[in-house]
Amino acid sequence: MMSAITLTKQQARKFLLYYHGLSRDAAYIGKEGILAYIRQVGCIQFDPLNVVGMNHELVLQSRIFQFDRSMLGELLYQDRKLIDYWDKCMSIFPMEDWPFFVKHRKRYQVWCDQNQEAVHRVHAEVEHRGVLCSSDINEEEKVEWAWGPARLSRAALEGMYHAGHLVIHHKAKTRKFYDLSERWIPAELYGSPDPFKTVEDFYAWYVLRRIGSVGLLWNRPSDAWLGIGGMKSSQRNEAFASLLDKKWITEVQVEGLQYPLYLRTTDLDCLDKALSYDPPVKRACILAPLDNLLWDRTLIHQLFDFEYRWEVYKPVAERKYGYYVLPVVYGDDIVARFEPAKQRGKSPLTVQHWWWEDHAVVDSAMKKSILACFERFAAFLGTEFDRQSLPL
Template sequence: MAALTLTKQQARKFLMYYHGLSRDAAYIGKEGILSFIRQVGCIQFDPLNVVGMNHELVLQSRIQHFDRNELRELLYEDRKLIDYWDKCMSIFPVEDWPLFAKHRARYQGWCDQNEAAVGRVHAEVKLRGVLCSSDVDEEEIVDWAWGPAKLSRAALEGMYHAGHLVIQHKVKTRKYYDLAERWIPPELYGIPDPFEDMGDFYAWYVLRRIGSIGLLWNRPSDAWIGISGLKSAERNRAFAQLLERNLIREVQVEGISHPLYIRTLDLDRLDQAMAFEPQEKRACILAPLDNLLWDRVLIHQLFDFEYRWEVYKPVAERKYGYYVLPVVYGDEIVARFEPVKQRGKSPLTVHKLWWEEHARVDSSMKKSLRECFARFAAFHGTTFDRKSLKL
């Protein structure tokens, strides 16, 4: 089948439409949260909180009047979403639980090797109910994924990754665990692995990641982070399988030498995006680990925007600042800014804003950015210090 051909501007327009960034009311309320996460597969969780945690920032840019409490309800009351491993720690629909059987199997080996400790922790959770790591008395220090850790923490996390436990709720970033069988619906818990082999699993996962971004290429990429064992050979086979099954289409973008790919099921959205003409261009703020930014090399080529999250860089090596967020306007990324850490109901304040060289700043753009920052302040339940933006 012949490849589709797009200009860079058309590719950008599709991505903005696909992610709901060019439309004011693309996603609304709890159903909007569910709809968006189902579309992209997952959103990435990160505990760092300067002006909200990453998953909150992803949703505030897309969900009209986003309310953190609605996300909490979907996770811990309605149980329609779940905290689990995908693109690192992530949030995804609970119906996807069976699809991660191969990830759980990797951690079952650790549980088997530490059978005595796992058995004790399992008995504690079964008897006492919801527990966090400080509620479990296993003081031995063991090697764990993040370095030396108490056996109690390692056992809880190992059992969680192996699917014996789930996060029943969180208090800020502290995880409270309970038995998975108590919270995963019976029609999903314990059913057989739906993938016959790793090839089928990788093909599904590659398709999922294409959908997480909207357009993606078959190249080394941060978009593949979290897919254990996916090397270039496995990735190539997955793309070939997806093309053969007509689950993806090749897209040639003018000015980009490598082909991109779109899910076949998203072709209608591509047509909708090409026909969409907003009355006014919309501005919005992106999260540092936003799905749109998962492949930053691709974003650089499509948007002429080079972005690195510099929170873990030494101060002397930072080009911009500690916690800097991109700003979208229409189908372009036009600026980035460093916010002052949000404290309570104090006004939202911008420390510094940098315009991109390609940005054509006019009165309409400035107006849209002021409205964008007002929405961002409202998300925090406060007002925006307009003087700090200097528009």
């Protein structure tokens, strides 16, 4: 077994922000940069809520130089190098990863087998009519679905999608339009058998994937494990033991943390680069609420002294900050959070509320970098920034 690496909290923070391309200008550029980042972390999480862009867009705008929404749309629905599918909840990941999710598709195949008549009817509709959404199919019968009663046509489309028979052809805002998978997934991927001989192999692969999704992760209960169907703590322990035995992960002791962290052994070179990285100017950026960096909020609290909860689903009286609050990174720290106004058309990007973190040491260089960050963010939204709304 490899000996553990010891880092300070500051070094761990520096690695994570370098690893995610958040501390570097133009770490990732254009469509190739989007692909490179998503391949590195496995997936980015999709969420349809749109205040100043949707979560997956916010993840990319903070990392991809001059990111434009059309880049992601082309990779998903024209180039077909990325795909919308289930990973950590609804996610976006590389098309070449399709074979690794056979076990997920088999779980939904059970529903399809139990509703064969509806599935056959919907399949025939899509086969003959082409791309369809749920309102294009006249199936008014109600069935129980994941969130409650749903029209059979919608349940059938979503069940067939999760079982791998359909893919999302495109979206109109958040409305999904489906087509047959074999029309869009390359044959060598679509018909590929399960690459995992045992469920233990599958869990080990998934644990390794999630460590890479965050950069540094521990073997503790965490939202970072969401979406790994059926994996219990004992199976997660076995996966960690297997990965350590194979030297696919390396233990990292961080000073002041009770539990060890782990990184993929293939990322040791990135760790060396991060620790020697000394930018002439510290970079500021805005994080998405479901950013990969924030998947384990307990870990972020311990490393960054930053406590963050997404409060959109909390009653107003129970919110500590606001409805839609985003963290602000500067250098190797998280220094502030803010609540933006809802973006409507070309209205200026406006900060409704701003909160500095108690540990933030605010100087003119930080203020200049944060202002430049908001100018970039406004450009991503296709508008201008209301400078007067930022209390710097």
